[in-house]
Amino acid sequence: MGKTLNDFILDVVPHPVVPPEKLLTGSSQKWGWVVMDPFSQLIFTISVTSFLTFQWLFHKVSPWMSTRISPGFLSLSDKQKVEWNSRTVSTFHALLVGIFCLHILLFDDAVNEDPVWGDPTLVKTNVAITTGYLISDLLLIFYYWKAIGDKFFVVHHLAALYAYYYVLGQGMLPYFANFRLLAEFSTPCVNQRWFFEVLGYPKSSRPNMANGVAMAVVFFMVRIAVMPVYYSRMYAVYGTEAFYLVPWGGRVAWICSSICLDIMNIMWMHKIARGCYRVLRSARKSKAGAPQENGKTD
Template sequence: MDTFSQLILAISVTSFLGFQWLFHRASPWVSTRISPGFDVLSDKQKVEWNSRTVSTLHALLVGLFCLYILFFDDLVNEDPVWGDPTLVKINVAITTGYLISDLLLIFYYWKAIGDKFFVLHHLAALYAYYYVLGQGTLPYFANFRLLAEFSTPCVNQRWFFEVLGYPRASRSNMANGVAMAAVFFAVRIAVMPVYYGRMWAVYGTAAYYLVPWGGRVAWIGSSICLDIMNVMWMHKIARGCSRVLRAGKQGQQVHGLKPQLPHPPPQENGKKD
């Protein structure tokens, strides 16, 4: 194993250990100090709270790194199939450590956060990342897919508001709902023409046929399946956002004022995304 491969392995292991520490130690410690409602949540809700906190931190870290690569890594942008994958490998190694960490937590706390869809999603992602980390192929497309992580913080924040008992028509919930719909559309729907345009540009070229058959399946097949789901999710998010905005508008008309920030005691509602 060459020196850089050892570095990538070390980053993945460090990422795994770091996200485990964030889940078990950092998130509970910080949450009790910034959110009084955390202490009265059920054990299952605390598990999901910590899981979503870690998920948000991973999304911001990887998403910002992804943007840097997208705008400043010329080698990857010029050759999307075989461009120098150094920075992309580092970013994917961080995500790989997170996915393995999250899989372990999902299985261990199955009654609280177990979800067959997320297991399949994580395993499919790890399979695709094997070709990036192991063979250095498709760095542009792997990095571009990580843009979708930017929608995660708003989705998680929606759950935080719900579990703390914030009314859906509250100003904070409405603002987050609009942001969630806008960001989801921007990083998962609006980017599709760019993504598939680059895919079409390299399809059938010599560089394309150098990619192993399994890598092409992981690349094209997973992209199409994921984007079908993204369109379905976007439809649901848009409908939900529309309902919340209508409820907020009706509340203003009835009470003659804007919704105020709520201060109710935390509730257990058992709701999940």
């Protein structure tokens, strides 16, 4: 049988399997110095590389590609260009992490069999990539606050980084941390809607309508339809020995954040569904001969 991606990483940087009851943070103390184990060093390196890569994509790659792919990019204001580049990087991150997440859900038996303390090797790698992205995005949000500043995104990013501390530092809850990253699959469609809007595409145009329907369907599939699966796994481990090995901070970061995020997901799904319905209804009226401009009837 061929080696899996998990086996490859283990071959490159061997690391000991740590019993969950010890709750090690990926470092040890030797002669008064705190020394990171080889795998923690790899995860740290991945996070730093991710941060630098997303900064490079924002400042160099996105502007260069956008001017060649979309001529309308040059006519945007400076603030719009900042948000354009930010959303381009966001789309790339979402696709990269989402595909990695799906691979783990389908093929990582260790995590699927033990959702609380299963071998978190691949999940840590994926979360390290996301951690680098979140820190990069936070830096850009603060630096370009007038263009893309948003208090909600600051709170969201900080809450996510707090939760990821338990995954990267203590290797706990790998299944649930990875499952949450499925939501990234809805990001490209959300960003594409903004691209169409800023480029002046009518809401009733075929590309805009197709993206709107895709956004509603994908958002429902990766954020709403998966809720029963997620919470059934949570209920299955609640009260078990593995559950009580998770410290209080980890439980709060896990349970409370999950509930809050899903309440917001339901609210967003309601808005997306209503918007999709209005656009489709406007398109039908337009075909019937009703006067229309930019997807809205007079």
